[in-house]
């Protein structure tokens with residue numbers, strides 16, 4: 452459906468190359484592709500679409516695929532803006548893939564957290580203007596992806612029986628968000644709302660998320676992607692160097708801090724997750740997710 456809706460406006464690889472662009476289009480995508488990248492040939496806006504059913508959870512491979520896609524787009528000097536979207540109806544990204552944390556292999560766990568940190572560097576620090584098209588749930592690390600963008604457009608909850616939610620719900624699971632993610636939250640919604648949200652593990656419905664500044668706009672579901680792409684065109688027209696310098700005013704110190712403490716952060720994560728108590732929590736949480744289904 453998404454492919455059909457968009458393909459008219461997207462470049463095939465050959466066309467992209469003739470325009471000096473060399474990204475894959477949706478029409479070249481294989482079902483196994485974890486993310487799909489396309490460029491609108493008219494506007495030059497790139498769209499990276501997360502495509503890992505059922506919930507776009509961030510496995511090691513998914514994190515690496517997102518990073519590769521961002522780097523691929525960034526390597527095209529003509530492209531100034533990027534939309535991050537999901538191909539799944541109702542879910543933007545369910546956060547970290549919890550199965551990565553369950554009885555983990557230490558080496559893979561280290562690589563996994565490294566790849567998650569890398570998304571923070573690549574997306575939060577991107578030279579591109581980045582717009583999140585949040586047409587579904589975005590808990591925890593899913594919220595982090597949205598927070599790492601410059602502008603967030605979410606599906607409206609009006610009239611929906613089960614509105615999508617966004618927020619950092621880690622404490623509800625008995626865990627704590629890493630400090631760099633916590634600071635992203637504070638920097639975006641302010642100290643008080645972040646304290647409330649983090650302490651209570653709140654997942655906000657769209658109207659509440661808009662009220663506290665966690666997202667910037669709400670639109671009906673069918674308009675989320677097109678509205679994000681239109682916003683990306685607007686951001687792409689701002690002089691790039693000035694736009695990037697302004698972004699870095701707010702973000703550079705945070706990025707530098709994680710760069711300087713990256714290994715400690717990974718060591719802490721690894722020792723936290725492999726601890727027996729955390730493993731019990733993770734085990735229980737995985738069971739509760741599958742029980743919910745049955």
Ligand SMILES: CCCCC/C=C\CCC/C=C/CC(=O)SCCNC(=O)CCNC(=O)[C@H](O)C(C)(C)COP(=O)(O)OP(=O)(O)OC[C@H]1O[C@@H](n2cnc3c(N)ncnc32)[C@H](O)[C@@H]1OP(=O)(O)O
Nearest residue numbers: 505508545546547548549588591592624626736740741744
């Ligand atoms: C939990 C302990 C972690 C310990 C970590 C320790 C240290 C520090 C790290 C701190 C940072 C954490 C950041 C995170 O991102 S933690 C992950 C938080 N994410 C969530 O709590 C979301 C969980 N998922 C949901 O709430 C829902 O799935 C949903 C996103 C609202 C979508 O709902 P729905 O459409 O109804 O889909 P289902 O619930 O039926 O799920 C379908 C399918 O997907 C599996 N699944 C869902 N989420 C995850 C996930 N995050 N990781 C892996 N798998 C997930 C779910 O189990 C179903 O699978 P089956 O079809 O096989 O049953």
